[in-house]
Amino acid sequence: MTLDSDLARIPTTGEAARPDDSPPAAAGAAEPHPWAGADRPRGLDAYFPPGGEDEAPPERVADERRMTRLLVLFVALLVGVPTILTLIAFVGQLIALRGGG
Numbered sequence: 001m002t003l004d005s006d007l008a009r010i011p012t013t014g015e016a017a018r019p020d021d022s023p024p025a026a027a028g029a030a031e032p033h034p035w036a037g038a039d040r041p042r043g044l045d046a047y048f049p050p051g052g053e054d055e056a057p058p059e060r061v062a063d064e065r066r067m068t069r070l071l072v073l074f075v076a077l078l079v080g081v082p083t084i085l086t087l088i089a090f091v092g093q094l095i096a097l098r099g100g101g
Contacts, residue, residue, distance in 0.1 A: 056064075
């Protein structure tokens, strides 16, 4: 089990371990968002970023849009195909009744 104090000393990827464990110097940059840290809370205890969305890379945004379009297409086909087949069967029954016989 890792303590919260231990997490602060673990270097993140691409960051060398500093001998004095001092925070990295920000060159005029603002504080990073609290939800972007590697040591942020996870799971049900975690807080969510304001607005409900985190900063996603463009590839993930494009992939989510593509998947949303596919979902809408599949739902439309799932509802539309049986509806069209039912209408065809209904019209066929009406034509069969008029033909007499």
